[in-house]
Amino acid sequence: MERYGLFIDGAWRPAENGETYEVLNPATGKVVGQSADGSEADVKKAVEAAHRAFPEWSGKTARERADILRRAYDQIVSHKEELAKIMTLEQGKPLAESRGEVQYAADFVEWSGEEAKRICGETIPASTPDKRIWVHKQPVGVAAAITPWNFPASMITRKIAPALAAGCTVVVKPAQQTPLTACRLVELFHQAGVPAGVINLVTGTNASAIGNTLLEDERVRKISFTGSTEVGKILMKQAADTVKKISLELGGHAPFLIFGDADLEQAADEVVANKFRNAGQTCVCANRIYVQEEIADRFSEILAEKTKTLKMGNGMEEGVKIGPLIDGDAAAKVEQHVKDAVDKGAKVVVGGRRISEGNVHFFEPTVLTEVNDDMLILEEETFGPVAPVQTFRTEKQAIEMANNSRYGLAAYFYTKDLSRAIRVAEKLEFGIVGVNDGVPSTAQAPFGGFKESGLGREGGRYGVEEFLETKYISIGLK
Template sequence: MSLLDTLDPARGLFVGGRWTTGSAGRFDVDDPADGRVIATVANGGPADATAAVDAADAAAATWAATPPRERSQVLHRAYELMMRDRDDLAALIVAENGKSRADALSEVAYAAEFLRWYGEEAVRVEGRYGVAPAGGSRTVVTYRPVGVAALVTPWNFPAAMATRKVGPALAAGCTVVFKPAAETPLTAFAITRLLTEAGLPAGVVNVVPTTDAAGVVTTWLEDPRVRKISFTGSTRVGKLLLRQAADRVVNASMELGGNAPFVVTADADLDAAVRGAMVAKFRGCGQVCVAANRFYVHADVVDEFVARFGKEVEALRVGPSSDAANAIGPLISPGAVEKVTSLVDDALARGARIAARAAVPAGTRGYFVAPTVLADVPADADVVREEIFGPVAPIVTWRDPRQMLTAVNASEAGLAAYVFAGDLQYAMRLGESIEAGMVGINRGLVSDPSAPFGGVKQSGLGREGSHEGLHEFTEPQTLSLDWPELP
């Protein structure tokens, strides 16, 4: 029996420790590999959103007062349970998200690590003590839970985006109201069930799946008991939520869109650059906010890089992720296919050429786009300026490093970047010159639970992961103590 068979999606609201039906009927979740409906899910509405806050608020004081060691133990047990069920969780991600089996297994391990990391961080919410410069007083600074936290996650990492937010919130002593993406709610249900099995008290985490995201999240932002919004998604939606959060001055963390440059210098190790490009571009079928979006390759090596990279891309096996041999699965929806296809068509109309393309087997159903390498791409093409969110790699040629950096930094996005260079000092200097929150130096990955994750400019506010991610869910409080001289 699969994990999906053990879930009850029609009772997918989890409020106050109970699984219930939604007030807005139900909605379907489909498999993007073939479009078939795999589950019918309880659909929450504003009334359910309020009930979730009622439960979180009722549990808040007790959870905040729970000793950090006990909160830590819950997270550690949840980590162990996720690893126990990693194969079933991966199969669930494949079914509702469509990513390859290998990518899904990697995501489960990555997601579980956030629970382990914040299980360790829960007991390290430190404060500080100091002497006032003028004398006569002492200052004690403590960090308190911010309060009820509203968490909103996207569909592209249904497990990791959940644990990257839930982990630090619980470690800090916050209770949670959580809206998973309507495209991928099932993984959220499974993780919630594991948290409950790990001993999480009723009301600490409450889950509201919905097709009315605006209604549910607005209800939370207008509720005075909600003191935190943590959102991962598009820049457009993030701006709307920030405007709403401003009305009540709600503490906000935003992880928004990206447009990651991938820079290859003349002295780069091209074997390493191609390996890094395959990971940075095609992990999750390119539907990753830190995915390499635009490739800037030095003119001296561009032909060789395109040839090597293209050979690897043409070898990618495309098809339903239910077949573990397939490396590239479908995009999430027909709309995603339409967008990626239009970006490729615009680039070709502007003079770009298809340098390499993988084959999509004839008769394949679902939302598939062939992995593609575009060469001779004009720097102002839409495929360079916009976030692609698909398996297309546009390559721009450069010679002058200052002109290249000007082009790289012209984007309003600043989430991730990648630099491949033989001279490590030069690579570091390039990395420091790029306006991005994270830069991979000679590697195609930038994410790790122990490292701060987040961007600059319109890619977001705040950081997830690391110790910084814990403090996103705390508020510092100053205690000023009178300190008279001894008699």
């Protein structure tokens, strides 16, 4: 069983209060680890360590920071299997998905390290011959990264790798359900040569107390958060008191449009890969599947047949495609959405049942048809393995249905018509659009949303920019 403390100023230590908590496997309900239960006092120590380390780390050359990040990438890749098993044990996703996430997490480290060498300023022509105008980029300072349980490796590296590349130091607060992956990752960064104080990790069960301490501290100049829109709004208000830079990757309610000319087999394969990954517990998975009327029956049949083949169970077992939901609250929400839909006229084509025993909760991969706008499932993010199918008649109607949401993170559609592809992609009000692509996420592209799905971008050079300040320097010549 893994046992970890807090990582502060280059060393593992117990929480100030001496408290710990158990980490459970959501597929079995058994204890798989133990983590320190940090408090406000620990956060203050972590911020102090990051603040002390900032001048030296930010003073390193881009090449020096890039070299350390390259070694961190190598460490993560060489420990891929170990990290994947830790992730599956504490989070529940199938082992094959965990392996894929570890590589995805490593890719952010590699890409950010290379971007460190491409942080450039600018020279602007002055208005008079006796002046020069320089634009200088410099790291914002101490950054706090608050990460979710559904992607416990990649959501950390997507934040801390660009922060380190920019020259920032960081304090990480992972989700209480999945601290072990975070602890092992931080250990590998340390082994790669990241100096003491540059990365600090505070785990704990009192997320609001830890978050409040980070937000109140004036030395923390940047907050990067991935989680619900509701919590993101609270953080946004709190960050205003000290006017921190803030990046928010929040909820999604992704539409997936299937036009009449689409390759239905290929489109159904992409819907399954998109919708049922991580048991539907992703912010970019399809929550609203809109299918053109003339192909709706056939597409629903194909989707149902493919969904029936998905094996549900413990993610450590061979062939499992659908793992458990993270907890009872998650299962109750999925169950509520399905019941509400059925009560209002939806038809369960496949699945539809919650399977719970003690603190272990599964939900069958489910396809619903005859869905309408009055149902909760089309209004709220389900965060579970349920694919609701609704029909549309025209391209204009499909776009209106897709955009009819306060969220704007990701959207997808399938068509063979190039002109339609361009029209629809441009009109969808979402930060990420997959055209004949249900899995577009990659380390080098900007990830983020419109509307209430967040602020800022993560990935590629856009992710590094989030951790930089722009300074204008005017020089008078004598």
